[in-house]
Amino acid sequence: MTGRNERASSLHALTNHELDDYRRELEHSLNVLSERAPVRELLHKKLAEVLAEQEARSRLDQPSSDGPRRLAVNSLGPLSTAWVPHEG
Numbered sequence: 001m002t003g004r005n006e007r008a009s010s011l012h013a014l015t016n017h018e019l020d021d022y023r024r025e026l027e028h029s030l031n032v033l034s035e036r037a038p039v040r041e042l043l044h045k046k047l048a049e050v051l052a053e054q055e056a057r058s059r060l061d062q063p064s065s066d067g068p069r070r071l072a073v074n075s076l077g078p079l080s081t082a083w084v085p086h087e088g
Helices: 004-009 016-032 040-061
Strands: none
Touching (some): 016 040
């Protein structure tokens, strides 16, 4: 399992599920810590980073305003390897 410090420094590498779990951990920590705990500022900063990453991913999942995304033919590799259904 990835350590907390490692995980926090590579948010972009986390799966959505891992990012959700990390967010919950941060929110829980903020809820149980004293309002005067010095570490709260750091936890707020990390939570803001997690929220920003989730927002960025959310925007990527939205359809663009200029129509659906399309893959370039070259990104599919050679056409001879593409699956084509048999008609007949």
